[in-house]
Amino acid sequence: MSEQPQVFSNRWADAAAPGDRDASHDQCDCLPRSRRAPARPVGFHSERQDTTAPGWLRLLDLVEEAAADGREVFQPLTELTAQERRQVVTLPPTVAKLTAVKHLGLYGSNLVRLPPEVGAMTSLEEFTPYTSYRLHWFPYELTRCRGLRRSTVSTRAVYGNFKYRPPFPALSAGPGGATGLDLGDLDPRVSGATAIRTCSVCDRGFDGAGLRQVWISGRVGADVLPLLVNACSAACVAALPAPAGGYVPAPHTGGPGLVQPDAC
Structure with missing residues (x-):
């Protein structure tokens, strides 16, 4: 008697959005895909969010609905068409209202950045941006979600991952501070965001203080992730915790000259 084939459940069945994946994503070749690939400088994605796009407007409505009904699971992309998902490259700052959400699901997104306001989602326990390859x-504000214990991230797509150590973008606003910047209108290709309003560490406004940006590799949920810190002072940089073991052992400014531990 032949054995019955084993059937595996699809754990992402309720997280995957409908429609053609190619229609919902832009291609990304920012990072090499193996440790044998030649090293090359990398940079932030330059896309700005089109705030007139139907996908963005629908997302704004979904955030308000979730905030109003106090839901604990928020998977907004499952309610967007493939074309609408492609139009969304970040989340709105209004996600700060989602203080009841325990699971944020962003499976298969076209996101290139997350706003620091995700740190206000203080009930967050699970974070799944799996297959969000861009x-x-x-x-760094994500570390404010103290209850976050479970995560599923496509770690091969992140800077400095332990599998093949791709480089980090060089930060021009280093620990010495950069003054004279219009923090309300930044070039995302240079700064990683279009605006920076508060310090990642102390949560105060900059009030004329110079912007200091550093990278730190820290544990978030089940993963060690590259975290971008926007600090208002040298004291805030000094207050950062020690990076995760096996990664660059101190906050740094990235760039092609950065020496990382060997890949695993």
Whole structure:
């Protein structure tokens, strides 16, 4: 008697959005895909969110609905068409209202960045941006979600991952501070965001203080992620915790000259 084939459940069945994946994503070749690939400088994605796009407007409505009904699971992309998902490259700052959400699902997104306001989602326990291959880094503010224990991230797509150590973008606003910047209108290709309003560490406004940007590799949920810190002072940089073991052992400014531990 022949054995019955084993059937595996699809754990992403309720997270995957409908429609053609190619129609919902832009291609990304920012990072090499193996440790044998030649090293080359990398940079942030330059896309700005089109705030008139139907997908963005629908997302704004979904955030308001979730905030109003106090839902604990928020998977907004499952309610967008493939074309609408392609129009969304970040989340709105209004996600700060989602203080009841325990699971944020962003499976298969076209995101290139997350806003620091995700750190206000203080009930968050699970974070799943799996197969979001254009999401190479995360805001340090995500560490404010103290209850976050479970995560599923496509770690081969992130800067400095332990599998083949792709480089980090060089940060021009280093620990010495950069003054004279219009923090309300930034070039995302240079700064990683179009605006920076508060310090990632102390949460205060900059009030004329110079912007200091550093990278740190820290554990978020089940993963060690590259976290971008926007600090208002040298004291805030000094207050950062020690990076995760096996990664660059101190906050740094990235760039092709950065020495990383060997890939695993």
